Amino acid sequence: MAEAGQSIAALATYLGVKAGKVTLDGRDKLPVVKGKTGTRRGLVSITKHLVRAAEKNSLLGNTAEDQAAVDQWLEYRVSQLDRCQGDKELAGVLKELNAYLADKVYFVNHTLSLADILLYYGLHTHFVGMPFYDKENYMHVSRWFDNVQHEKGLRQTFPYVHFLRTQIYDRMSH
Amino acid sequence: MASGTLYTYPGNFRAYKALIAAEYSGSKVTVDSSFVFGETNKSDDFLAKFPLGKVPAFESSSGDCIFESNAIAHYVGNSKLLGSSQKDQAQIQQWINFADNEILPASCTWVFPCLGITQYNKQETEKAKEQMKLALGVLNHYLQTRTFLVGERISQADIAVACNLLLAYQYVLDQNFRQAYTNVNRWFVTLINQPQFKKVIGDFKLCEKMAEFDAKKYAELHGGSGGKKEKEKKDKGSAQQQKQEPKQEKKKKEKPKEEEEEEDDDGIPREKESKDPFAQLPKGTFDMDAFKREYSNKDTLTEALPYLWEKFDKENYSIWFCEYKYPQELKLVFMTCNLVSGMFQRVDKMRKCAFGSMCIFGEDNNNTISGVWIWRGKDLAFLLSTDWQVDYESYTWTKLDPDTEETKTVVKEYLAWEGNFGGKKFNQGKIFK
Structure with missing residues (x-):
């Protein structure tokens, strides 16, 4: 779960704020940030605090529904994506996300939100090593991923992931 | 900026x-x-x-x-919208042209009749639908792996294509039609929900039910010269059409083919009881259809005119000369032309038993109309039906004696569109047949 710390640092850079020192606490390696205004525990509370500190509240959703939807996907990152054990569970998550993204460009309401950012950071390690066949299999996630990684200042030192525009595998035969 | x-x-x-x-x-x-x-x-x-x-x-x-x-x-625009590299710029240009050449003509042909802007033509509309399917298919395939058309951000390409699709998405691309194009839908919905789009377009609702030709609206927008009676008639016509619609839909499911054949070319159902007002008059020996064929297919001076005088039935048919009463109100020649074709349309039901040649004389801002008509019956045919009375009062009508030489000259001039027409300068003619 080293990625949680990495995600927090990257988000802080993207937002242009200071993250403070992240420590991983306990057996679950829960990220903890001790700041002047108090101690925050857990990826969701830390990142949401950073967004508010950067005064980019629209990333958390503008309406109550959108805010709930963003929260839901942040929770999904922590409770589903980060807890994947092995390829099979990951495949389940990707399949689910693929179906969800089939008719959407962003996770919540037609615009980039914290949900997209944290899911992008969370999925990055998996996408780096992914063969083209799988990328094509999860077409909608791939398309979303490619779009998000082009957001200015978001990718930073994360390696650029290549996607093919043309289909090389005939989907009908599988 | x-x-x-x-x-x-x-x-x-x-x-x-x-x-x-x-x-x-x-x-x-x-x-x-x-x-x-x-x-x-x-x-x-x-x-x-x-x-x-x-x-x-x-x-x-x-x-x-x-x-x-x-x-x-x-x-x-700015460089983000227009593309920073030459390649991006070219691609953006490509999609802007795609929007204007592939989408817009089809969209207009399909949607405008629904808004009453243009007349409905079944063949054209079907062609437009096919064209739209083709364009959306290309777009759908392209957007399978892409979020936006060029690069990974919204550019003028997206704006141009989405704007040209607005009318179609608003009026005709219903759920059923658009379900095949999920990638296009995703892209379109994302765009129209961007704050920059929303500020201009407002809240946009995707089409729920495919709009169809609106005859009533068409009549409202184009019936200006028709007068009151004309409008009443058209209103009645469209009310009847609405009544018929559910029935037609039902039929469509059962026998789609037969339904199609029942429809007129222009898609407006025919009026059920169209009693021919001429029916009450004696038929006589003159065959109007045969004369019209003669006139259309053969030389007017050497064949059609001799045919007319040989077969003409003086007892049951009459020849009339008409002249427009208010030539000072006529302006441009094309407007005068429209006046004549409008009259022809409005008396269309007379066609079976009447023939007319209307000629326009003069030039822009100085022109007049006069013509020669032949129809069944000894009186003014327009009196037979109230539907025909919109235009005739704007003309003076003189019955011609078929036996005099003068009549023969007048008829010859007006049917052949040549002669001296009493000194008037011939501009163009229109035949009612």
């Missing part, structure tokens, strides 16, 4: 292209609120700047005058 005034009527999807571009670039574009379509854009001042007199048209604060929506959008 550009700033200036945009001239357009409200709700113009072409103007949207420029207004949305301005939202993205931050250009200050104000829509001229005093603009009146058909007046402002025909004024000398406007025409001096924009000789086409079309909108949208843009005048920048530095005095540049730009017409054509894509050019205006270019002017008020």
Whole structure:
């Protein structure tokens, strides 16, 4: 779960704020940030605090529904994506996300939100090593991923992931 | 950053292209609120700047005058919208042209009859649907692996294509039709929900039920010269059509083919009880159809006219000369032409038992109409049906004696469209047959 710390640092850079020192606490390696205004525990509370500190509240959703939807996907990152054990569970998550993204460009309401950012950071390690066949299999996630990684200042030192525009595998035969 | 005034009527999807571009670039574009379509854009001042007199048209604060929506959008856009590399710019151009050439013609042909702007033509509409399917198919395939059309961000390409699809998505691309194009739908819905789009377009609702030709609206928009009776008739016609619609849909499910055959070319169901007002008059020996065939297919002077005088039935048919009463009100020749064709349309039901040749004389701002008519019966045929009485009172009608030489000359001149017409200068003629 080293990625949680990495995600927090990257988000802080993207937002242009200071993250403070992240420590991983306990057996679950829960990220903890001790700041002047108090101690925050857990990826969701830390990142949401950073967004508010950067005064980019629209990333958390503008309406109550959108805010709930963003929260839901942040929770999904922590409770589903980060807890994947092995390829099979990951495949389940990707399949689910693929179906969800089939008719959407962003996770919540037609615009980039914290949900997209944290899911992008969370999925990055998996996408780096992914063969083209799988990328094509999860077409909608791939398309979303490619779009998000082009957001200015978001990718930073994360390696650029290549996607093919043309289909090389005939989907009908599988 | 550009700033200036945009001239357009409200709700113009072409103007949207420029207004949305301005939202993205931050250009200050104000829509001229005093603009009146058909007046402002025909004024000398406007025409001096924009000789086409079309909108949208843009005048920048530095005095540049730009017409054509894509050019205006270019002017008020920024490098993010227009592409930074030459390759991106070319691709953006490609999609802008795609929007204008592949989508727009099909969209207009399909949607305009639904709004009553143009007349419905079944064949054309079907062709437009196919064309739309083709274009959406290409777009859908392309967007399978892409979020936006060029690069990974919204560009003028997206704005142009989405704006040209607005009408179609609003009126005709219903759930059923658009379900095959999920990638296009995703892309389109994302765009129209961007704050920059929303600010210009407002809340947009995707089509729920495919709109169909609106005969009533068409009549309202185009029935100006028709007078009251005409309008009443058309209203009745469309009410009847509405009544028939559910029935037609039901039938469509059962026997789609037969239903199609029942429809007229223009898709308007025929009026059920069309009693021919001529039926009450004796038939006589003169065969109107045969004469019209003769007139259409053979030489007028050497064959059709001798045929007419040989077969003409003086007892049951009559020949009339008419002249327009108010020539001083006639302006341009094409408008006079429209007046005549309008009359022909309105008396269309007379066609079976009447023949007429209307000639326009003179030139723009100095012209007149007169003509020769032949029909069954010894009196004015227009009195037979109230539907035919819109135009005839604007003419003086003189019955001609078929036996005199004068009549023969007049008829010859008007049917052959040559002669001296009593000194009037022949401009053009129209035949009612």
